Amino acid sequence: MHVGLLTAGDIHTPSGGHLYNKRLCQWLEAHGDRVSIYTIPHRSYGAHLTDNVRPRFRQKLAAIADSVDILLEDSLVYPSVLQLNAKLAAPTVALLHLLPSTVYQVGDSMSESLLTTLHAQAERLYLNSVDGIIHNSDLTKQTVNNMISPSKELVAPPAGDRFDPNTGHSQRTRDVTDTLRVLVVGSVCHRKGHDTLIESLRLIPDTVDLAVTVVGQTTAEPEFARQIQHAADRLAIPVTVTGAISDDLLAKHFADADVLALPSRYESFGMVYLEAMSFGVVPIGTTAGAASSVIGDGGIVIPPNDPNALSSALEAFALDRSMLRSYSFRARNRYGEHPDWETTASSIQEFLTSIVAG
Structure with a gap:
């Protein structure tokens, strides 16, 4: 054929x-x-x-x-x-x-x-x-x-099986790290909800230890991407914006991350949540679109455009590492249920x- x-x-x-x-x-x-x-x-x-x-x-x-x-x-x-x-x-x-x-x-x-x-x-x-x-x-x-x-x-x-994660190691270390490592993966654009993420980070107390890495192309909506970069630079929480990167580097970021936060305003599927769960990384998505059906009980689902809900979820994972570890295993199990x-x-x-x- x-x-x-x-x-x-x-x-x-x-x-x-x-x-x-x-x-x-x-x-x-x-x-x-x-x-x-x-x-x-x-x-x-x-x-x-x-x-x-x-x-x-x-x-x-x-x-x-x-x-x-x-x-x-x-x-x-x-x-x-x-x-x-x-x-x-x-x-x-x-x-x-x-x-x-x-x-x-x-x-x-x-x-x-x-x-x-x-x-x-x-x-x-x-x-x-x-x-x-x-x-x-x-x-x-x-x-x-x-x-x-x-x-x-x-x-x-x-x-979500394009990577070969060493999940055993990553899951064992999720409850002993000092800094909650938050990963954001997706084109930097309005639909992906990066502005909601920035607003949520402003609400998190300075005593909560976390660091954020934003991965994804910045050319789809350049002005929006510039606004996100400017806002990120003014936060007390460290935010690194990498732009588009190779698959090998992305795999390393997944392996190092604790949580994937992508508060999209709509996802027709949400492959990145599935890829995160393959590493035991806990996804946080929204109820808008199909993300909730992908994530299931393997992560947290919040309403779109809700920085308060996102900040609460991030703070909870940062302060309760046993909960993070439990969700990490659930994420990996949920990944295994997908074709x-x-x-x-x-x-x-x-x-x-x-x-x-x-």
């Missing part, structure tokens, strides 16, 4: 969606399929929409579809193809990591409400144009099923094969 993947931007950019795509392509190739990756520039939503009427893009997309047995479309590119899929020779499958309409639902302004409505209409048009849909979570499936009734769909959640990548990827291959077969 020749599988095409159409995505936007650099597939090596550190993000959960791109990591999912890369691992899927590598697995398919290792298990007998041919994979071709096609990328288009990541632009504004409006610019992507214009691709539907650009002759050169239409010809390029048609040529891609002519050369593959099936075309996977990352949700990043859906505005570029929503009116073109019906004319393509190959069947198309939507690979849904995050839908824009769910992002705008995290706000409550009139403009965000309007954007949610407009995006939902476009998403409905796109989702009705594909031959199959791959959801990254049950929540994404539920969101889609509230818009349309897909004929073929699959829930294929990400796995591994072999299970996820093989289910996708079977799903794609069934669509090609008709």
